[in-house]
Amino acid sequence: MTSPVPGTLPTESEGRVGKEWWRTAVIYQIYPRSFADATGNGIGDLPGITSHIGDLSDLGVDAIWLSPFQRSPQKDAGYDVSDYCDVDPLFGTLDDFDDMLAAAHERSIRIIVDLVPNHSSDQHIWFQQALAAAPGSAERARYMFRDGKGANGELPPNNWDSVFGGPAWTRIKEADGSDGQWYLHLFDSSQPDFDWTNEEVREEFRGILRFWLDRGVDGFRVDVAHGMIKADGLPDYTPDPEAGSMGGEEADVPYWGQDGVHDIYRDWHQVVAEYDGDRALCAEAWMPTPEKTALWVRPDEMHQAFNFAYLETDWNAAELRAVIDRSLAAYGAVGAPSTWVLSNHDVVRHASRLALTAENPQGAGIGPDSAGLPDPVVGLARARAATTLMLALPGSSYLYQGEELGLPEVIDIPGEARQDPTWFRTNGERYGRDGCRVPIPWTAEGGAYGFSESGESWLPQPAEFKTLARDQQLGDPSSTLSLYRTLLEQRRTHDLGAGSIEWLEGFGDNTVAFRNGDVTVIANTGSSAIDLPRGSVIASSGPVDAGELSGDTTVWIVVS
Template sequence: MTTVETVATTEARPTETGSEWWRTAVIYQIYPRSFSDSSGDGIGDLPGVTAHLDDLEKLGVDAIWLSPFQRSPQKDAGYDVADYCDVDPLFGTLSDFDRMLAEAHARSIRIIVDLVPNHSSDQHVWFQDALAAGPGSPERARYMFRDGRGEHGELPPNNWDSVFGGPAWTRVTEAGGAPGQWYLHLFDTSQPDFDWSNEEVREEFRTVLRFWLDRGVDGFRVDVAHGLVKEAGLPDYTPSPEGGSMGGDEANVPYWGQPGVHEIYRDWHEVLAQYDGDRALCAEAWLPTIEKTALWVRPDEMHQAFNFVFLETHWNAADLRSVIDESLRAYGAVGAPSTWVLSNHDVVRHASRLGLPADIPQGAGIGPNTVGKPDPALGLRRARAASALMLALPGSAYIYQGEELGLPEAIDLPDDARQDPTWFRTDGEKYGRDGCRVPLPWTSDGPAFGFSDTGASWLPQPAEWATLARDAQQGDSASTLSLYETMLAERRARGLGAGTLTWVDGAGPDVLSFRNGDLHVLTNIGSAPLELPAGTVVVASEPLEGRMLPPDTTVWLA
C-alpha cells in the first residue's frame, strides 16, 4: 500500500476512565461527496467540509465521522479503497485533510475516519499483484481465493450471495487464458475480501491505523466490522429473503459475526492505546441482538457500536422501552455507552422511514414504484419526536447529515441517475441507497441549492428541498434546524449523555416517560393528546396545545 510522510500527533487529552469524550458525544456523519462541493464538479470534497465547520460548530456537534475519502475508483462511492493512505483527488489532497483536521480541532470538533478493512478495491496494488502471481502465491493469500467446485472448477466454492445481489464469487482468467480460481466478494465484484487469517493483512492495517493516528485523527468508524472473519470451511448458507442485506436479522451466518473478529479488535485497541488522548473505534456491526452487539465493546475491544436494533425498532412505546432498557443493561454490563442512531448513508432516512406503512429491508431503498409510499408529514413529525427522544438518552448519539434539516428520502430519482451497485446487481429490483445520499441543500435559491456554485450535483436534488435549505430554516424557531440546535445545546449543558435514565410510570401504555438528570422526558406515541405534568418546557418536537402533548411528539420538561 502507498504511504507518505505523516505529521505529528495532536496534543494529549488525558481523562479518567469513564469520562472519555466518546461516551457522551454527539457525532455528525458527513458523506463527503454529498456535503459541499468547493470545486464545482458536482461532488463534495474536503475543502467543502472545512468551509462549513462553523455551521457544525453552531449546530453543537462534538465530532465528525467522515465517510470514505481515500483513493478509490468509486465503484461503491469510496467503499472500494485502492490506497488507504492517501486522499482521492475527487475530494482533495492530504494537505486539504490536514487543514480540515486542524480547523476542526480548533473548534473542539474531533474527527473520526471511515476505515474499510473487509475488502479493498480490485484496483488495489495487492489485488493486481494477486491476479498476476497465480494460484498458491503469497500475493493471492492476502485475499479469499479458492478453487471452484465441479469437474473443472466451473462452480463457485459455495452458494453465498453478495450483499448487493448476485453471487459472491467471481472466477478469474489466469495468465495463460484458462479459467482459474474464484475470489470472494461479499459486496461488488470490484471489492475482493481480504483473508484476515493472513498476518500480512493484519500488519498492513496496523500501519494504516498508525498513518491516520499520526496525522491526529480521533478515531475510526469500522465498515462491516462484523464481516472480516469467515467460518472455517466456508459452508453453504442461504439467508432469509426478508432479511436486511447486512445480516442483522439472523444468527449463525458464516460470514457475519464470527468469534475471530474480536481478536482483531483487541489488537487494534492496543494500537490506539499507544497514542495520547482518547482515540476511539466504532463498529458498524449488524447483529441480531443487542446482547451480541455488546460483545464488540468489551473493555479491551472497540469503544462504540452502532445500536442498529434501536434504529430498526418500530414506532411503538413498548418496543422502544424494551430496546432502551436492554441497551442500557447490555452495554452498561461491559462498561460501554449505548451508541444511538436513527439514520445513516445505508438506510432510508428516518423522516421517511417512520412514515412508511410497512417495513423496508435494510439496503433495499424506496423509489417511484415502491408499493406504499411514506406519508411525508407523518414521517417528519415522528422523526422529530424520535430524534428528541434519542438525544435525551444517556450515551453517545450519531446524526446523519441533513437530518437536522428534516430531509426525507429522495424517492423520485430517475433510473439513469442511480449509482448504487445494488440497483445494477439486482437489475433494478432494489433501489438501493441513493435516495439517502442526495447532496445537501444549503441555500434555497442558489445553484444546486448552494451545494455547488456551478449547479452540478452528482445526484439530482428534489425541487421541494428549497424549503428545507439551511438558510431557509435559520432563525425560524419552528424549524427542524432550530430544534436540533436547541436539543444539542441543552443536552450538553445538562450533561444528558452522562446521565442516568429512570422510568416514570403512570402515563399510559402509549407513552415513554423518564427522567434524566433534571429533565422529565415524555414521548407520546399514541393517537390522543396527553396532559403534561408540572414543569417548564425546554424542548418540544411539535407545538404544544396548551398543556397537552399531541400525538407523535416529544417534550423535555425541567
C-alpha cells in the first residue's frame, strides 16, 4: 500500500470494510469560479476557497468536491481540460492547491477533485498533435476521428447531436488544406471525445489518477461516468427530448451506459486501492433508474454514484417514498450506500426547481421567458423541507454551494452576460446552467457581496443576495444557514448516515414518515397541517406550532 503524503487525513475506518468514510459523508460541492475570489478579478480561486475552509468546518461538512480547476481554455467553465496535472492560472497554482488541501485536512475535511475523462479540450497537446497528423495515425487514434459519409465525405459519420445542441461532429481541415475527417464531441466542438478503446488513453488516465492521489486527494468525482465507451459501429440515434440532455432514456443509447465502461472503473478501482485512506470514486452517471445506476457501484467498481433519480423526483410524497425504497434496495443489493443529492452546477437550484409548474429538462435552465416560473416563497419552503428529509436518509449526501443560504436560481441574467455553451449553441432557445452558477454572497456589504473585494463578478448577482448573505444568516435561528448547521450536527449525533429506515403509517397520503434509529422523520408535502407524535423536536425546516406540522415542512423528532 502507498503511504499518504504528509498532511493526508488519517481515518479511523481505514481498512474496515463497510465503515469507510464515504459511506456516510456529507460532501459539499464547490464550483471554484463562483465560491470566493481572492485576487479581485471577479473569478473565484483556490486561495479564496482556503480562506473559507473554517466556514465549511463550522457548517459541519465531511468533505469538499471541487469542480474542475485544472488548466483549461475555459470554453466550458473548466470541463474542457488542456492539462490534467496542473492548476489553471485563473484559479492559482499547484502550491495553492496543496495549501488548500492541507487547510482542509487540518480541519478533518477531505478533498474530492473532479476528473473529466470523456473528452479533453481541443487545446490539449494530444488533440493538437492529432490535427497535425495524418488519418490512421497513432495521434488520431486517441480520439474519435472518422471519415464522413457521402461521395466526398461531406456528411457526418452519424446523426448524433451534442448535449449542448447542434451536431456532435465537426469536420477538420487537413494539413494540406483539404476537407478532412470528422471528430466526435458529445459536448462542445472544443471538447473532442477520447477513444477509450485505445490502451494509450487508459494508461494516461492511470497516471493522472496517481498524480492527484500522490498529492493527497481523497477521491474523484468522475464527469460523464456513463459515457466514454460508444457502441460498435456508431449507429444513428435520436434521443428522447423529454429525457434531459445528459441521458436518462430507458432505451439503449449508443453513447451512454455501454457495458464496456465498467471495465474502465474496475481498472481505476485497483489504482485507487493502492493508496491508504479509503480513497473514493463517485460517478456522475445519468441513468434512468436507481437499479441501472447501481451498476456503477458494484464492489469492484466505483464507491458512490449520484442518485439523479432522487434529484429529479417531484415534491410528492408517494413518488419520494417510491424512489427512496428503490434506491436503498438497488444500492444495498451491491453493498453500496445510496448517495443523495438535490442540487449541483448542472441543474436548476432546488429552491426554485421544486416550485416550477412546467417541465424543465436537465440542462435547459430557466430564464425570464420560461414557462411555469417558481414562487420563491414556496420554493424556499420546499427546498428546506426537502433537504431536511434528505439529510435524515442513510447513506451519503451532497450539498451544492449556496444551498445552505437558500439561494434560488438566478433567472434574470441578461443575454449578453450569459456564458454557458448551451445558450450559444441553441441560439438562446435554452438558457443553460448559468443561473445556478452565479457567485455566492458572503456579506451584505462589500464588493460583490463579499465574493470579491473589487466588486467584480463573472456573472451578475441579483439584489436579493444582500439579504441571503452568510453574515446576515449567522446567529439567526430561523435562517436556512442555521437549519443546515443544525441538521448536520444532529445527523452526526444520531448517526443517521449509518442507520436504516422503518416506514411509519398513519400520517396521510401527503406525508413521508419513517424512523431512523431514535429519530422520527415526518415530511408534509401537502398543504394541510398534520398532527405530530409527542416528543422533542431536534430539527425542523419550518415552524412547528401546537403539535402540528404545516404543509411543505419536515421535522425530526425524538419521540418520548
